[in-house]
Amino acid sequence: MPKTANKLTNLGVKDIRDGVAGGDFTAREVAEAFNAAVAEAAALNAFIITTPDHALAAADAVDAKRAKGEDLGKMGGVPIGMKDLFATRGVQTTAASHILEGFTPQYESTVSQNLWDAGAGMLGKLNLDQFAMGSSNETSYFGNVNSPWRKEGSNAAMSPGGSSGGSSAAVAARIAPAATGTDTGGSIRQPAAFAGITGIKPTYGRCSRWGVVAFASSLDQAGPMARTVEDCAIMLEAMAGFDPKDATSLKMDVPAWEAGLSADLKDKRIGIPREYRMEGTDEEILKSWEQGKEWLRDAGAEIVDVSLPHTKYALPAYYIVAPAEASSNLARYDGVRYGLRDLPDGAGLQDMYAATRAEGFGDEVKRRILIGTYVLSAGFYDAYYNQAQKVRTLVSRDFAEAFGQCDAILAPTTPTASFPLGSLNDDPLTMYLNDVFAVPASLAGLPAMSVPATVNADGLPLGLQIVGKPFDEQGVLNAGLAIQQRANFTAKPEKWW
Amino acid sequence: MSVDKATVAKIASLARIKMGDEELERMVPELNGILDWVEQLGEVDCSGVEPMTAVIENHLRLRDDVVDAIPETAGGRREDVLANAPAAEHGFFGVPKVIE
Amino acid sequence: MVSTYRIQGATGEWEVVIGLEVHAQVTSKAKLFSGASTAFGAEPNTQVSLVDAAMPGMLPVPNAECIRQAVRTGMAIEAQINKYSRFDRKNYFYADLPQGYQISQLYHPIVGEGQLLIEADEKAGIAEDKVIGIERIHVEQDAGKLMHDQHPTMSYVDLNRSGVALMEIVSKPDMRSPAEAGAYVRKLRSILRYVGSCDGNMEEGSMRADVNVSVRKPGEEFGTRTETKNVNSVRFVMQVIEYEANRQVDVLENGGTIDQETRLFDPNTGTTRTMRSKEDAHDYRYFPDPDLLPLELEDEFLEECRASLPELxxxxxxxxxxxxxxxxxxxxxxxxxxxxxxxxxxxxxxxxxxxxxxxxxxxxxxxxxxxxxxxxxxxxxxxxxxxxxxxxxxxxxxxxxxxxxxxxxxxxxxxxxxxxxxxxxxxxxxxxEGLKQVSDTGAIEAAIDDIIANNADKVEEYRGGKDKLFGFFVGQTMKAMQGKANPAVVNQILKDKLG
Structure with missing residues (x-):
């Protein structure tokens, strides 16, 4: 590895983009440095497959453009990790499942295409919880992702969070300057918090869902995961945009979020939802929340109390709506047109389905499909699904009312810091509670972000969450920037891999 | 409401997931744990509340009736469509023989 | 007097109750949710987009023309047009259904109640005009096609039809005879073709009916119905009803009960049988499709639909x-x-x-x-x-x-x-070609003068009051003119000359 390589892998999106544009280094040098870092980091199991050639080809294209004096794009020369939920043409796309093992799409997701069009390259396909169902990255068919972080004085493998755990691990470990994530009920924010990085889920509809393996259609949103608010703003600008192929895509221009960044929160009011003071929340998390208020006050914001009365019901509502949609979205994995086929001797069509799906889906996926199938089944639809969608309306209304009194909401991202892999596997419910603070914003489709605040006594990162009004990613990014500037989070995992 | 093994077996069959006895047994308490927990939604007074339809204010867009308007959603790409098929024959997808 | 249609059973007369669900392919160039073509008869799987094959991450975007045609059809049957409707998913597993669900409309269909008039037709046994109620029309995706006879152990799947737009037009159980059902399908087909929303080509499968049949003793409650799927001609619809009604009467009179089931029609034997493959598909787990927002129709759109309707x-x-x-x-x-x-x-x-x-x-x-x-x-x-x-x-x-x-x-x-x-x-x-009548009075007058001169006796008789002889003179004149004289001119001249 060349001498500068280590320095290059410490750079984020903005610095790489500006450095390539300014001629400080070539895009190829950057791609080579990250390819090497990725190759060294197999122990993290962050990538399902690596695509060094893709990164190099994109880099060479950018370098060639620069030689010709052409525009290099918003992400010109930045190699990124691609969550393996995004379909990538000619590159295996698995959703971390056995049922899609070997599936090679003949198409490119809109979001990944947007990134390539903006000059980014791909380091590889990042590991995740199978079909994005999980909060610890332990449900992948391709093995757990190990967080680069460890508790001080311990060698226990820690969870990078989930479902975008490959993304959070790669970015925290500096083997990718940024990565794509998707967030259905916290899958960008919770792993970002666990890994001490920044991640934003935009307003539902900002990023096209076309070509993203669906988990729960009414909740799924893609977003960037990087190490700074600025990097997230840049990458989100590249990812977002109207897509005629997605009927729920927002027909709105993409704001210049990077240019609009400002940490001055004068005349802004930040709401503190009282219902988020929940039992079981870690003391150190509560302390960092208090600290967050101080930081935002320091940035000029007024702190106000707000109420989100239906918070308690958001998580159970989510665990009806999301599995219901998933049970239907995952019906297409049947062994007929692509993916795994298990055809026992003498099996008929329906036997083939049952065998293929039994073989191809992991336990958590099966569990959620069964829950979803049950809550939609005859006689239960009203009691479960309809009731949950009504509660969802109430959760959404809570936010609308709160936003009458404030411009954004500050809350913890998670109730605890990262935990050792395997420690929460006995009870699915305990695992689900990880997303208790993240899920309400998902149910309401709101933009929400996690920024690193501090490390706890074990040396593990803690994140703070900002939730904004619909379409107000700028307000969220700005509040995030104010925290980032004051938190001065410089902790990074010590390299053990 | 709680489920017993027979109900889980029925749901698994509806979802086309083959499950052995042992797996069914294991699923029963897991599913009941989750179902008991989501049961609390029943406490919420939702009278007069409409179920959520569009999470963000937005209208359903319709597209024009044009064949192959967008290449990514166009027809005429049989090779792509069949490229990943476990059994593609003579331009068809093959499945075990079905008796209607 | 046309008699009411009745099945004569051992225990007396039975009345037949019929409802039809007609699936009509909407006339559109592209599919309901993808840009692939709907043209009939293409090579297998050549009109299939990634969306129709339900590749991972594919999404539906509705075709405006399909919505427009459903609305126009609704207007043509004087139906309630619902400005707010939704697409729902109907979940079941089958090889012709790539998504594992059909996008349809259960809870909020685009068209509500309407009606259709079938006319009295004594020959067919319809005594008087009758209004048949229509429950609803909704828009949904068609499925693909399975072929069972190409391979010894495999069925082949062709997805060309997968995702083509259908209107499902659901009648009320208002029909009471095969003739009424036949008239209903013919009239519906005629309306669809007038409107231009469906080509009505039953041979190519553009129109198929699911035939719901039950029997009861006149005046009693409705009996349990069976549904015979995918019947693709008017004649077959009538055969199905005839067969099913008689079969059900036999079952009931022999102490049996009718299962509410899906049946299949065999055109070769004219009989129906239980459909095996759909037996356990009762629980469709309908829910609103989260990939699609509610469909809200603007007044302007509705006005255009109405203005474009032809005379019906x-x-x-x-x-x-x-x-x-x-x-x-x-x-x-x-x-x-x-x-x-x-x-x-x-x-x-x-x-x-x-x-x-x-x-x-x-x-x-x-x-x-x-x-x-x-x-x-x-x-x-x-x-x-x-x-x-x-x-x-x-x-x-x-x-x-x-x-x-x-x-x-x-x-x-x-x-x-x-x-x-x-x-x-x-x-x-x-x-x-000399195919013109002679109206030249000169030529006709000359011919008539000859005839009068040569038939003095007949002229005498005519003038004496034997009016019938006028035809004789006409015939003679036409003969003389080789059939080419204008009859009106001949009549006039004859009248003048004979006095």
Missing amino acids: PDAKRARYETELGLTPYNARELTAEVETFGRFETLLAATAAKIGKPEAKVATQVANWALSVAPGVMKSLGDEADPANATAEAQASILAMQDKGEISGGQAKEIYEIVLKTGRDPEEVADT
Whole structure:
């Protein structure tokens, strides 16, 4: 590895983009440095497959453009990790499942295409919880992702969070300057918090869902995961945009979020939802929340109390709506047109389905499909699904009312810091509670972000969450920037891999 | 409401997931744990509340009736469509023989 | 007096109750949720997009034309148009259903209650006009096609039809005989074709019916119904009802019960049987499709739909009778099919223009020509006729010559024969082939003078009051003129000369 390589892998999106544009280094040098870092980091199991050639080809294209004096794009020369939920043409796309093992799409997701069009390259396909169902990255068919972080004085493998755990691990470990994530009920924010990085889920509809393996259609949103608010703003600008192929895509221009960044929160009011003071929340998390208020006050914001009365019901509502949609979205994995086929001797069509799906889906996926199938089944639809969608309306209304009194909401991202892999596997419910603070914003489709605040006594990162009004990613990014500037989070995992 | 093994077996069959006895047994308490927990939604007074339809204010867009308007959603790409098929024959997808 | 349709059982008379769910393929170029073509008869899987094959991450975007055609169809059956509707997913596993669900509309269909009139038809056993209620119309995706006879152990899947837009038109259980059901399907087909929302081609599967049949003793509650799927002709619909009704009566009279089940029709035997593959698919777990927002129709869109509706069969038929003065029979025949009235109206306009009279004055002549004369000539010629020569222009000029008395009815047929065979101009044919009546009074007068001179005795008798002999003189004159004299002119001159 060349001498500068280590320095290059410490750079984020903005610095790489500006450095390539300014001629400080070539895009190829950057791609080579990250390819090497990725190759060294197999122990993290962050990538399902690596695509060094893709990164190099994109880099060479950018370098060639620069030689010709052409525009290099918003992400010109930045190699990124691609969550393996995004379909990538000619590159295996698995959703971390056995049922899609070997599936090679003949198409490119809109979001990944947007990134390539903006000059980014791909380091590889990042590991995740199978079909994005999980909060610890332990449900992948391709093995757990190990967080680069460890508790001080311990060698226990820690969870990078989930479902975008490959993304959070790669970015925290500096083997990718940024990565794509998707967030259905916290899958960008919770792993970002666990890994001490920044991640934003935009307003539902900002990023096209076309070509993203669906988990729960009414909740799924893609977003960037990087190490700074600025990097997230840049990458989100590249990812977002109207897509005629997605009927729920927002027909709105993409704001210049990077240019609009400002940490001055004068005349802004930040709401503190009282219902988020929940039992079981870690003391150190509560302390960092208090600290967050101080930081935002320091940035000029007024702190106000707000109420989100239906918070308690958001998580159970989510665990009806999301599995219901998933049970239907995952019906297409049947062994007929692509993916795994298990055809026992003498099996008929329906036997083939049952065998293929039994073989191809992991336990958590099966569990959620069964829950979803049950809550939609005859006689239960009203009691479960309809009731949950009504509660969802109430959760959404809570936010609308709160936003009458404030411009954004500050809350913890998670109730605890990262935990050792395997420690929460006995009870699915305990695992689900990880997303208790993240899920309400998902149910309401709101933009929400996690920024690193501090490390706890074990040396593990803690994140703070900002939730904004619909379409107000700028307000969220700005509040995030104010925290980032004051938190001065410089902790990074010590390299053990 | 709680489920017993027979109900889980029925749901698994509806979802086309083959499950052995042992797996069914294991699923029963897991599913009941989750179902008991989501049961609390029943406490919420939702009278007069409409179920959520569009999470963000937005209208359903319709597209024009044009064949192959967008290449990514166009027809005429049989090779792509069949490229990943476990059994593609003579331009068809093959499945075990079905008796209607 | 037409008797009510009844099944005569051992225990007495049974009434048949019928409801139909007609699946009509919406006329559109592209599929309901993807850009792939809907054209019939393509090579397998060549009209399949990644969306239709349900590749991971694919999403539906609705085709405006399909929505528009469903709304126009709803308007044509005087139905409630729902400005707010939603798409729902109907979940089940089958090899012709790539998504594992069909996008349909259960909870909020786009079209609500409407109705359709079937007309009295004594021959068919329909005693009087009857209004059949329509419950709803919703829009949904068609499934793909399975082929079972290409391989010993495999079925083959062709997804060309997968995702093509269908309207499901659900009637109320208002029909009571196979004849009524047949009339309903024919009338519905006619309306769809008038509106242009479905080509009505039952052979290509553009229209299929699910036939719901139950039986009961007159006056009792509805019995349990069976649903026979995918019946693709009017005749088969009637056969299914006939067979099912009799089968159910047999079962009930032998102490059995009817299972609410899905059945399949076998056109070769005219019987139905239980459909095995759908047995356990009862629980469809419908829920709103989260990939699609609610469909909200704007007033402007609805106005355009209404404004673009053509005159519909019932209105057209009434107008043909009242304004054009056609007989009820002719009016019904001419309005039954889009092609028929289309040809008629074009010919009527051309003929009226040629003659210079209002349409109402020539309508009966044109109707008779269009319904009996012209088809008769065409049929008699068989392969010798080139249908391309049957232009409105040519037919109008024949009708105009006839109207002016230049040619007789017989000559009109002869001219038309030549026109159909050769494409020559009718007036030129009339001139050069000597197919014109002589109206030249000089020639006719000369002929009549001869006849009077040679038949003095008959002239005497006629003048003596034997009026019947007038026909004799006409006949003699026509014979002398070799049939080419204008009868009106002959009559006039004969009357003048005979006094």
